[in-house]
Amino acid sequence: MKLGVIGYGSRISYVISEMINQDARCHIAAIVDVRKDEIRQTLAEQGNTDVRFYDTAEEMLASETLDGVVIGTRCSLHTEMAVKVLATGLPLYLEKPVSTTMEDLYRLKAAYEASSSQVIVSFPLRHSEIVKQVKEIINSGKLGTIEHVQAVNNVPYGNVYFQNWYRDEEETGGLFLQKATHDLDYLNDVLQLKPVSVCAMTSKQIFKGTKPAGLKCKDCEENRTCAESTAFKTDGTELWEYCAFAEDTGNEDSGSCIVRYETGMHLTYSQNFFARRGAQARGARFLGYKGTVEFDFYTGIVKVHMHHTPRVETYDFSLGGGHFGGDTDLAKNFVELMQGTAESRYSLEDGLLSALMCLKARESAMTDTFQSLAWSDVQEAVYV
Incomplete structure (x- = not known):
């Protein structure tokens, strides 16, 4: 079963691994992602050199014969990409939230009602x-x-x-x-x-304050005393790299x-x-x-x-x-959709x-x- 991926982030890579655990015939056929060079190298190191990469979702959907499409882009693109996939009728796995604006939400609803696609939303x-x-x-x-x-x-x-x-x-x-x-x-x-x-x-x-916009934790003079400091993490990662008390800290x-x-x-x-x-x-x-x-x-x-x-x-x-078995069931259900043996439970x-x-x-x-x-x-x- 050939998977097309739009946005190959950490969450989606994990979900796909669960799909492969459910049925070894599942494999990634094509990926659309702005980080394609980095992803290509990572997959090659894992022994996966057969994946084709595209610059746009339109190119992938027009060029590939797929059994299902998985969307794991950043949130603001979920609706835009889902609308493109819904037009094909292919089974779709969509990360949450399905939309980030009311306009996108209504557009997604209309596209879904006009589509024959079976859809699973990532609600484990x-x-x-x-x-x-x-x-x-x-x-x-x-x-x-x-x-x-x-x-x-x-x-x-x-x-x-x-x-x-x-x-x-x-x-x-x-x-x-x-x-x-x-x-x-x-x-x-x-x-x-x-x-x-x-x-x-x-x-x-x-999480608000007057520190300069864009300030990184490693560049702050208070990074040795701040309770939120990640400047001295020992694992070498910078997942949480920005100041939590800067003027541009949203949410x-x-x-x-x-x-x-x-x-x-x-x-x-x-x-x-x-x-x-x-x-x-x-x-x-x-x-x-x-x-x-x-x-x-x-x-x-x-x-x-x-x-x-x-x-x-x-x-x-x-x-x-x-997720107490929820991730496994999500993956299993999407494999079932591609096989045509079940309806969506999500x-x-x-x-x-x-x-x-x-x-x-x-x-x-x-x-x-x-x-x-x-x-x-x-x-x-x-x-x-």
Whole structure:
């Protein structure tokens, strides 16, 4: 099965390795990437010298006979490249967020509706083993109907969003699109309810300052005392190379949203990017009248608290693999799409909805307003 790759970054190279693990017939046939010389050398060192390189996605799609296309570009190009692939009808694997602007989101929706492509969006959390366990517990009915959700994501590696290219909000679209897009997707999948409105608030209290724009950590006079310094990392990398307290450090460093669903119940979600070490947390509490289930990705623990009996059930997933098996299932599902043996379990409809919720949360935070999640309102906002 021949893969065409648009944007061969670290995440996509890992996903492709998972696809090859699922079926050894999968291989990279062609790549479009501005770093083609570097990538060609890396692949050659791995013994892979048969990959063809192209300057544009159009050239690759016109020249190659492919079984599927994988998009792993920077975020602002996801929609542009996806629209090109959707026009071919080929199976598509698309990294999140699927769009970073409302205009792109509506354009992607229209292109998808006109396409015959099967699409998988990179949402590994929804089919991770730990989330599937939570969903099984909820679907059993033992908790009653879920009437409230409290979700959290305290990110311990927040530097990545302030000290490398992710600090550019024109690329990221804000941190709801970078992180909450995953969480809101798995929450929607567990609840199986339609979200109808959202309100949100963001803050930038920590990662801001007056250091010169573009200042690199290694060039700062405070790099021996700053808690965020990476100037003396011993592994030789400069992944987080820029100053976190410079005037051009973008992105909010915390954000929260409230989502109302069609039944009238609501969900709260909060994310933070300066929590560290033991303060890390990512998971949710689902509360019904009869009981509550809670879990945390970092600990791998699921707990069920029954409200009217003195009973607590505990499930331990602490030895789970990449995204608790979610990455493996993503790869398996895409191989199945190329083989024509299954439908997508990570559909673009879900990716569009998650991006819509994040974009509307960002708009809410900027305007202090509640935002509708109806597509008709999106169309009016884009084209008026």
